Amino acid sequence: MQAQARDALRRAWLEQELARYKDRSRTQPENIDAWRRLGRIYGELGDAEAALAAIEQVLALQPDDQDALWGRITMCLGLNRNQDALATADQFLALMPEHVDVSLQRVEALRRLGRVTEALESGEQLLTIPRLGATQRAAILSARGALLIVANRIKEALTTVEEALALSPNHPVLTLHRAVCWLQMRRYAEALESVEALVAIPSARFGALCVQARALAVLRRFDEADVILSNLQEQYQHRSLEVTFEPWRLPGETLADSLPKRYTARGLYLMDFFEQLACCDWSNRAAVLSEIETLVADALHYGFVAGMEPFNLLTLPIEPALQQAVANAQAVAVAARMKPIRENLQIAWPEASTDGRLCIGYVSGDFRDHPTAHLAHKLFRLHDRSRFRIIGFSLRPGDNSTYWHNIVEGCDEFIELVGLSHAEAAVRIAREKVHILVDMHGYTRFARPEVFALRPAPVQVGFLGYPGTLGADYIPYIIADPVVLPEAMRAWFSEQPVYLPCYQVNDDEQTIANTGMTRKDRGLPEDAFVFCCFNNTGKLEPESFASWMRIMAQVPGSVLWLLASNTDAIQNLRQAAISHGIDPSRLIFAGRLPKAEHLERYRLADLFLDSFVYGAHTTASDALWAGLPMITLRGARFQSRVCASLLSALGLTELIAERIVEFEVLAVSLARQPDRLEAIRQQLQARCLAGLPFRTAEFARCLERTFFSMWRAYKDRRVPQAIHV
Incomplete structure (x- = not known):
């Protein structure tokens, strides 16, 4: 009660200070101290946007103000504006190259941007700074250990974390890092024992419970793990379980209006199983396959369960009906989540364009150095511009690769949906009056089926990026061919097949090096x-x-x-x-x-x-x-x-x-x-x-004929049916 009273008094005083300094900054806009004080007050009150705006005013008056630059880095990280945080950290470090705290913030920005190798290199350089104190060295090693875990270099991570613990014994964060390493190394008893004391520490309780849940799940103590997971998901709704259970995911990868991912004990068990498969550890495969229907029952119940994603199941020789059921459960859950949002959006579908051209929108997060782009990057520029307008909608930032540039240049327009909510993305697509929206992502990582569930285009079709059914009524077609999807397999697909002679586009201009390499x-x-x-x-x-x-x-x-x-x-x-x-x-x-x-x-x-x-x-x-x-x-x-x-x-x-x-x-x-x-x-x-x-150009002509067939079926109000080209 005393702490609450102190907090209330502190907040009341901050509100008074806020009013005073807002007035001062308004009447004295050149008063840098007023803006600096405003930034600190807003920051303490938890208003990061307002704090950042005040800091920007400080920097407008004094661009090299180190406190303001540091504050800007902190606020940008808090707002997940990681590219801005990185740029500001570089600006600060140009003034003070050996500032450890800002250097660590730079490492964190790189991690969040998925640039893990660069982050590790930066961390290595920090360790060479002369006269590092034990606390600073431990902090650098802690950051490096976390990065090595993300990079799945677990043995190195454990060595690094233990070196840090020697400098800072019993540090809660380092103890958690060590427990995560032990989890990955299948040393479950040690992981469980190491976090027992952490459960009582408020700042470490969340991570400790996550470690307990993961270890218990892998040990098949499902009931105990599910109790912990239920408590986690109820008590820590503001915390993302992905941070612990899926550390490779990037911050902001899961959007606020996404279908919530459920974490269950059997899901964590399967997550561990798929990690084993990625390492060609097949020791548990027969046992899992023998009870796969029971194990994935959570996916059928909740719709979207970590570890039971439809894409993972494609790697298993399971019954097609079960694969379809899991995909359908996720699609139904996505549609239900988006239904009220869709009703409020009131998206208007386009009619035929005045020039007779169809607008085709391609949606993907893989417009980059990725296998999908390796196949398709030439396709976009080969479409007949007298009959089609081509728009690329990217779900991820560009990587500056040749593939990225070829796709950007091959589209009439290229629009990034990064940072937009699903509703905002759907509205942005609809604004372009897209006739046919092509999903090149399916249920692979970075997919956003929620956007398609909002139906921003009258015709939607799956193509190339996902070799299975989506189970979604909002994507009624799939591009296929008679070999990959013969008549006998159609029952396991919710989509109607659009048959090309061969469904997989290729690049007929790929360069093969001639270095003279030998065996x-x-x-x-x-x-x-x-x-x-x-x-x-x-x-x-x-x-x-x-x-x-x-x-x-x-x-x-x-x-x-x-x-x-x-x-x-x-x-x-x-x-x-x-x-x-x-x-x-x-x-x-x-x-x-x-x-x-x-x-x-x-x-x-x-x-x-x-x-x-x-x-x-x-x-x-x-x-x-x-x-x-x-x-x-x-x-x-x-x-x-x-x-x-x-x-x-x-x-x-x-x-x-x-x-x-x-x-x-x-x-x-x-x-x-x-x-x-x-x-x-x-x-x-x-x-x-x-x-x-x-023959990429000929493939483009075939694909274009399917687009016209799908559009005519829509205009004629026909129920989607198989299309043959």
């Missing part, structure tokens, strides 16, 4: 047969890996060339090879290269082996464009049939297997028949130049 340069044996799969490790699974090992056993001396996504995956894959009787040295791992050189190195391999459940998509196009033959198993789901679609469009159906045994026989026979494989390579190179998948 020796890439650590490959000169005379061995090189099997290859550059799919990311999250797509690899034990069934396809076991098949690859059986193939290698029949091709003596052969090697398998894989992408080195993370050190844990490398270790686990080598161990898996041993379990199949294959020398782990026959697995060779490749790091990342610039795209043109990446394409060049495909020419060092002999045969690409596709994964079974979630196959190669952009990776398949890259391999084929580079002239590398590939074989695939035609799966039972969209995401497992993209290679088959590409090979069918190129007239190379003999490289498509229908059963695993056929896949293995085909791989071994090609490895043993170099003349046959060379003939296929020559066919492939010729057909890539002539086949539809790699």
